[in-house]
Amino acid sequence: MIKKLLSVTGFSCLILFSARAQDIQNNPGSNHGNKFEQLGTILSTPNEQRTASGAPGVKYWQQRADYNIKCSLNEKTQTLIGSETITYFNNSPDPLTYLWIQLDENQHSSVNNANYQSSSNMGPGMSVQNLDRTEARNNSEVDNGYGDVITKLTDATGKKLHYVINKTMMRIDLPAPLKSGQQFVFNVDWHYKISDRMVFGGRGGYEYFPEDGNYVFTMAQWYPRMCVYSDFQGWQNHQFAGRGEFALTFGNFKVQITVPSDHVVGGTGECINYAAVLSPERLARFNKARTSAVPVEVVNLAEAKAAEKTPATATKTWVFAAQNVRDFAWTSSRKFVWDAMGAKLGSKTVMCMSFYGKEAYNLWSRYSTRVVAHTVKSYSHFTFDYPYPVAQSVEASNGMEYPMICFNNGRTEKDGTYSETTKNGMIGVIIHEVGHNFFPMIVNSDERQWTWMDEGLNTFVQYLTESLWDNKFPSKRGPAYAIVDYMKLPKDQLEPIMTNSENIVQFGPNAYSKPATGLNILRETIMGRELFDYAFKEYARRWAFKHPTPADFFRTMEDASGEDLDWFWRGWFYSTNPCDISLDSVKVAVPNFSDKQSRTSTSSANDKVPAPIVVADDISKARNRAENIKFYTDQDPETQDFYWKYDRGLVKVNEGKYAELMKGRQAGESVEPMTEAExxxxxxxxxxxxxxxxxxxxxxxxxxxxxxxxxSKKTDRIPAQIWRLNEKRVTKFYSLDKEVASIKLDPMRETSDIDETNNYWGQLPEPSKFQLFKQRTGGAARGQSTGVNPMQVAQ
Structure with missing residues (x-):
């Protein structure tokens, strides 16, 4: 090979940062072959239920459970009485000898809760509520009266079934094995004391309003419901400790809810007896809302305020039906304003509705239903068309999701004004909770085992939806820079994303923010939007109304995009390592065209004739010879070339002549002057x-x-694969037409780099000046949620 060499004369070499951070490797002692290894056996083995491509297999199956429920709410005693008939379909290939039921209300019981305890301490001051909860926890042998009370459990013929309650789980022992393809029908009667959600916490319960003496009931996890039996885990009967949410089975629901006659009720699915529970005027408003482009108040503020003052004593029964859902939740109160509008989604109309009290009216009447409609349309764009007929948002001073209905926060001040933080927080939580209809209510992952599969994926699409709502929306989760403070924490405060929800220390950043950030980095920085969006939509489409696992997600994203992302899943989801890429040094040079320096030739003692190749013996070769195998080259003379003979000492080479020919050569290359054009x-x-x-x-x-x-500026995007042969240090050579003034890594803060002080070289721009001032207590900052707000000042 002949090369034309250009020598360079360096005039500066600036070492920026030489300290070496600790680097935890899968194979300590090696600087490569760790982070880019395939996940391999870390992921579950593909099979006929779940393929290597990430798609459901030809023998994929899942169970089904249909519910027929009747319940009655007693507002005066805050109790709920119910009975249900469950039809359970065994679509698995396995015979089942027992069924597992979730009794989520036992979370509030002092004797039947999961009893997952954490460290507690005595601070310098404690509230009465905290002391009450502490006493309740420390007196677990005394029944506080909360939790599910099972009064009857029978089969379809009325015969009693044996059952065992283990904390928040109930096992039903079947009289005979339930074979594959069979179904089992059983009846459960139960009741429980509804908890004050503002005191006990949790997702379901009531909130009492002492100013008007009324309640808002948010009935969630309120009925005994089936656990999931799956191909990858068997029964998911991990105890409900309050944090890890749910794995649930799809089915059809018919629910009859008896409440005070002046209550307004919203629930999963469609109400099929509006004509019986609504006045003609309200029914006409509801029908008008179907085709309205703006929210129509089915129950207006004046009517809601009037109902607060004169509680009814009679009752009404609202009937709801829902098809192919994994759960059912509902809300009931006489305090509710109810508005609705129809959102066009392709050829169908989705009824978007909101329920809220006077305490939230100025915010919710303007935003809630519009945000619901925006969310349904945005999520449909990134996944699949929203398949259900209804999407509802309920103001309940919390945030929690269920199929077609969710509970959110966002109340105004008493004068009706609100801060910007309250407004944006309300919009964000509505988007998030409505978005949960897609993850995990339809793409039905196991929340109790892998919280990130619903919270993380949903938070990511929430970020996309917020970005489409308002270009200046202050999203707190999704942008790469927003996760930096978490990722720079000490390792003893971190755990991988792939961690069970009950064992996570920093729950919000780990289960919500970090996976959402990772997906955003994949979309914007690593894969690009076109590849990412196609693969993400393919995952959602493949696993809609099914039970995906992390492996199904990882494999589908790679299969549909053609990108090998195992290095990303390994680093972002299975480790706690942060991103900190340092620009350690910059060498700068200009060309030197000196012929004397360029035209050099050398010779060395190594120019002697090389010795014939000696192939080291091994056990396979020795055994082959011992078996007298006839090798191909021994049998065919045409394959016995010069080197075959040379390796066997059958030909000789003149060493002197070989050395003479090697003079003036170096590594088989010759140097000649560059042309003027070059x-x-x-x-x-x-x-x-x-x-x-x-x-x-x-x-x-x-x-x-x-x-x-x-x-002028220029950006070079170097893919992560540059690290594959050396995961600790790499270099890159540039030939540029202009002289560089400065260099900056990650200028748009796309990679969650935790230390930006080692990202610069050269002359940096002067920092801009800002006004330094002393803030007065109670100032009217736009973003605050307490104190005087700008809206109050303006009024």
């Missing part, structure tokens, strides 16, 4: 060698922004 091509070039180190341990793309001395 010199002109490179005469005005500037050469830079950038050295990077991976101080955080997480391999990520390297994004380099050059700012030239003329003020």
């Amino acid at each position: 010199k002109a091509k490179y005469a005005n070039k500037f050469f830079y060698e950038l050295a990077f180190s991976n101080k955080g341990g997480l391999v990520m793309p390297i994004i380099v922004e050059f700012t030239f001395k003329d003020g």
Whole structure:
């Protein structure tokens, strides 16, 4: 090979940062072959239920449970009485000898709760509520009267069934094995004392309003419901400790709810007897809302305020039906304003509705239903068309999701004004909880085992939806820079995303923010929007109304995009390493066209004739010879070339002649002068060698922004694969047409780099000035949620 060499004369070499951060490797002692290894056996083995592509297999199956429920709410005693008939379909190939039922209300019981305790301490001051809860926890042998009370459990013929309650789970022992393809019908009667959600916490319960003496009931996890039996886990009967949410089985529901006659009720599915429970005027308003482009108040503020003052004593029964849902929740109160509008989604109309009290009216009447409609349309764009007929938002001073209905917060001040933080918080939580209809209410992952599969994926699409709502919306989860404070925490305060929900210390950042951020980085920085959006939509489409696992998600994202992302899942989901890429040094050079330096030749003692190749013996070769195998080259003379003979000492080479021919050569190359055209091509070039180190341990793309001395900029996006042969240090050589003034890594903060102080070289721009002032207590900052707000000042 003949090469034309251009020597470079370096005039500066600036070492920026030489300290080396600790790097935890899968194979300590090696600087490669760790972070880019395939996940392999970390993931479940593909089979006929779940394929290697991430799609459901030809023998995929899942169970089904249909419910027929009747319940009655006693507002005066705050109790709920119910009876239900469950039809359970065994679609698995396995015979079942027992069924597992979730009794979520036992979370509030002092004797039947999961009893997952955490450290507690005595602070300098404690509220009465905290002391009450402490006493209740420490007196677990005394029954506080909360939790499910099972009064009857029979089969379809009325014969009693044996059951055992283990904390928040109930096992029903079947009289005979339930074979594959069979169904089992049983009846459960139960009742429980409804808890004050504002005192006990949790998702379901009531809130009491002492100013008007009324209640808002948010009835969630309120009926005994089936656990999931799956191909990858069997029964998911992990105890409900309050944090890890639910794994649930799809089915059809018919629910009859008896409440005070002046209550307004919203629930999962469609109410099929509006004509019986609504006045003609309200029914006409509801029908008008179907085709309205703006929310129509089915129950207006004046009517809600009037109902608060004169509680009814009679009752009404509202009947709801829902098809192919995994759960059912409802709300009931006489305090509710109820508005609705129809949102067009392709050829269908989704009824978007909101229920809220006077305490939230000025915010919710303007925003809630509009945000519901926006969310349904936005999520449909990124996944699949929303399949249900209804989407509802209920103001309940919390945030929790169920099929077609969710509970959210966002109340105004007593004068009807609100801060910007309250407004944005309300919009964000409505988007999040309505979005849960897609993850996990339809793409039905196991929340108790993998919280990130519903919260993380949903938070990511929430971020996309917020971005489409308002270009200036202050999203707190999704942007890469927003996760930095969490990722720079000490390792003893971190755990991988792939951690069971009950064992996570920093729950919000780990289960919500970090996975959402990772997906956003995949979309914007690693894969690009076109590839990512197609693969993400394919995952949602494949697993709609099914039970996906993490492996199904990881495999589908790779299968549908053609991108090998195992390095990303390994680093972002299975480790706690942060991203900290350092620009350690920059070498700068200009061309030197000296022929004397360029035209050099050397010879060495190694120019002697090389010795014949000696192949080391091994057990296979020895055994082959012992078995007298006839090798191909021994049998065919045409394959016995010069080197076959040379390796066997059958030909000789003149060493002196070989050495003479090697003179003037170096490594098989010859140097000759560059032409004038070639010199002109490179005469005005500037050469830079950038050295990077991976101080955080997480391999990520390297994004380099050059700012030239003329003020122009250029960005180079180096994919993460540059680290595959050395996961600790890499270099990259650049030939540029302009002289560089400064270099900056990750200029748009896309990679969650936890230390930006080692991301610079050269002359940096002067920092802009800002006004320094002393803030007065009670100032009217736009973003605050307490104190005086700008809206009050304006009024």
